[in-house]
Amino acid sequence: MKQIQVREIAFARSGDKGDVSNVHVHLYDDEHYELLKEALTVEKIADEYDELVEGDIEIYELEGTRSLNIVMDEALDGGVVGRTLNLDIHGKSRGNILMDMKIEVSDDFTPPKKPHRGS
Amino acid sequence: MSLAKNTVRIGCGSGGADDRREDAIEMVKNGDIEYLCCDRLAERTLANAKIRMLEDPTVGYNKQLEPWFRAVIPEAVKKDVTIVGNFGAANVPAAGAKVAEIARELGHSDLQIATITGDDILRTVEEGELEMTHLLNSEPLDLSKGPLLANAYIGIEPILEALAADADIILGGRIADLSMFLAPMIHEFGWEQEELDSLANGATIAHLLECGMYGTGANLHEPSHLEVPDLDRLALPLAEVNPDGSAVVSKPPETGGIVDEMSIEAQLCHEIHDPKDYKTPDLVVDISGVELEEVGEDQVYVSGATGSPRPDDLKALIGVKNGYLVQIEGGWAGSNSYEKAKVTRDQILKPKLERWEHRDQLIDSRFDVVGVDAIHGSASPEPECNPNEVRLRLAAKVETKTAAQDLISLMKMAQWMSCAGAGGVQTTMQRNITITPTTVPRDIVETDVTIERAGEAVEVVEAIGETAEREEA
Numbered sequence: 001m002k003q004i005q006v007r008e009i010a011f012a013r014s015g016d017k018g019d020v021s022n023v024h025v026h027l028y029d030d031e032h033y034e035l036l037k038e039a040l041t042v043e044k045i046a047d048e049y050d051e052l053v054e055g056d057i058e059i060y061e062l063e064g065t066r067s068l069n070i071v072m073d074e075a076l077d078g079g080v081v082g083r084t085l086n087l088d089i090h091g092k093s094r095g096n097i098l099m100d101m102k103i104e105v106s107d108d109f110t111p112p113k114k115p116h117r118g119s
Numbered sequence: 120m121s122l123a124k125n126t127v128r129i130g131c132g133s134g135g136a137d138d139r140r141e142d143a144i145e146m147v148k149n150g151d152i153e154y155l156c157c158d159r160l161a162e163r164t165l166a167n168a169k170i171r172m173l174e175d176p177t178v179g180y181n182k183q184l185e186p187w188f189r190a191v192i193p194e195a196v197k198k199d200v201t202i203v204g205n206f207g208a209a210n211v212p213a214a215g216a217k218v219a220e221i222a223r224e225l226g227h228s229d230l231q232i233a234t235i236t237g238d239d240i241l242r243t244v245e246e247g248e249l250e251m252t253h254l255l256n257s258e259p260l261d262l263s264k265g266p267l268l269a270n271a272y273i274g275i276e277p278i279l280e281a282l283a284a285d286a287d288i289i290l291g292g293r294i295a296d297l298s299m300f301l302a303p304m305i306h307e308f309g310w311e312q313e314e315l316d317s318l319a320n321g322a323t324i325a326h327l328l329e330c331g332m333y334g335t336g337a338n339l340h341e342p343s344h345l346e347v348p349d350l351d352r353l354a355l356p357l358a359e360v361n362p363d364g365s366a367v368v369s370k371p372p373e374t375g376g377i378v379d380e381m382s383i384e385a386q387l388c389h390e391i392h393d394p395k396d397y398k399t400p401d402l403v404v405d406i407s408g409v410e411l412e413e414v415g416e417d418q419v420y421v422s423g424a425t426g427s428p429r430p431d432d433l434k435a436l437i438g439v440k441n442g443y444l445v446q447i448e449g450g451w452a453g454s455n456s457y458e459k460a461k462v463t464r465d466q467i468l469k470p471k472l473e474r475w476e477h478r479d480q481l482i483d484s485r486f487d488v489v490g491v492d493a494i495h496g497s498a499s500p501e502p503e504c505n506p507n508e509v510r511l512r513l514a515a516k517v518e519t520k521t522a523a524q525d526l527i528s529l530m531k532m533a534q535w536m537s538c539a540g541a542g543g544v545q546t547t548m549q550r551n552i553t554i555t556p557t558t559v560p561r562d563i564v565e566t567d568v569t570i571e572r573a574g575e576a577v578e579v580v581e582a583i584g585e586t587a588e589r590e591e592a
Contacts, residue, residue, distance in 0.1 A: 011345050011381065013338060015390035018162070018255060018556045024388040026381060051497040062387070062394050064408040064423055069388045073255065080163040081436070081554035083444065085485045085514035088494045092338070097498050114344050
């Protein structure tokens with residue numbers, strides 16, 4: 001087994017509603033859906049986000065697009081509404097913690113080809 | 120049901136308070152659209168607008184309203200495009216009067232301008248009869264410091280009234296983002312309340328459009344992973360909507376950015392929690408089964424949402440004054456910078472904060488080493504390299520203005536007089552408002568639609584109530 005960053009197989013965008021942060025995770029190749037679901041457990045995510053998340057974490061599945069939505073309560077120190085003192089008041093960067101997470105894959109795992117577009 | 124049209128083309132004119140007029144003009148000129156829908160508010164924007172209005176009662180609408188409409192109205196008239204937007208922010212009547220004035224100056228006195236009010240429920244909240252609890256943790260709201268603003272998220276109904284009365288420009292305050300994009304679809308296709316799946320598909324499209332460039336490649340580019348072309352020429356998204364609410368999402372031709380499965384998928388769940396239970400003022404949407412299909416270059420077909428009836432209550436935001444926010448920040452460069460920041464934080468600023476004479480007025484505070492742990496805090500690993508330069512930031516909430524100014528004075532000097540080479544010390548202070556999301560019963564929110572021809576600034580030219588009743592029947 002070897003470790004790779006989630007960033008190698010998926011993109012994550014984060015958004016805010018009040019003090020709730022959601023990070024939704026999109027695979028470059030839908031074949032890795034099961035791998036992703038197994039790797040991203042509530043415990044591992046809680047560990048990775050450390051003191052940033054004080055409330056519950058819930059993981060929702062979107063079968064239509066084979067993506068995951070991770071919802072974290074009391075995660076933004078009040079967010080824009082309670083006016084966190086964090087420079088990133090919306091938590092726009094929170095998806096990066098998820099993408100930097102390391103997951104275990106088999107030694108022969110090759111990361112998917114990235115959709116490279118444009119000139 | 121007889122359908123007047125096969126499709127309707129809806130363009131996004133903005134997804135936030137500061138979106139630029141050039142991008143709206145690009146959409147009107149080259150998007151081949153019938154409606155330009157504009158979200159200009161976020162959870163905090165309204166509070167900022169309210170603060171401006173308290174200082175000057177003639178403002179409090181979107182800060183860019185004047186240059187935006189001055190530039191966009193001539194193009195919208197040429198292309199016969201209807202504009203819907205929550206530009207009114209905290210002061211819808213003033214926004215309506217200003218847009219009418221601009222239209223007159225541009226020689227378009229015949230434009231019909233609708234203003235939608237009623238989202239402001241401050242007076243009702245001040246009466247103290249409502250029992251409100253926090254939307255998330257159900258704790259009772261503490262209004263002891265006196266509410267500064269209270270606004271309910273209003274839905275499609277008043278927009279439909281204005282559209283039925285042939286308004287050219289529809290302005291409101293806290294209209295829900297999504298409702299502004301959904302209302303024109305309902306107006307064109309005549310969806311009834313029980314046509315929940317069409318409404319749900321339409322709402323999904325509205326959701327994909329209402330964050331502006333987030334649907335077309337903004338906030339997406341991951342160098343060497345997920346590349347977005349021509350980032351300097353990003354465009355706003357548009358949709359060609361079918362009578363069943365499914366749609367092809369695209370963007371104006373020959374613009375930058377991208378519309379593909381990844382860009383749309385990234386936006387699909389943005390700021391949504393349970394994908395089977397996305398609450399809007401108009402219906403509850405289940406997006407978990409939404410499917411995306413690339414049907415051409417920069418064209419994605421979106422379908423498969425389902426809906427259920429609207430929630431009983433409306434979401435509302437209640438804002439109370441909560442002291443002042445201050446920031447003091449200075450920095451170092453060179454190979455010993457990070458060490459200097461830590462010494463200044465731990466051996467100078469923290470002890471001084473402990474000894475500060477107004478410490479009882481400190482509500483909250485935090486120290487950040489910008490470049491190391493300012494954003495991700497305790498989730499940040501120790502840096503793998505020695506940073507070339509760092510900045511040390513102290514942010515605090517303080518009860519009174521006097522104490523806030525004193526803290527700035529104290530810490531500014533402490534930073535200047537810290538480790539070797541300390542420089543670039545900057546400070547900011549602003550009023551702080553704490554906003555609490557809650558819900559209120561629908562029946563306390565009474566919206567009102569006023570339509571005026573731009574040339575007749577105060578005269579009401581349509582009997583709105585009757586028109587609306589016909590529309591709903």
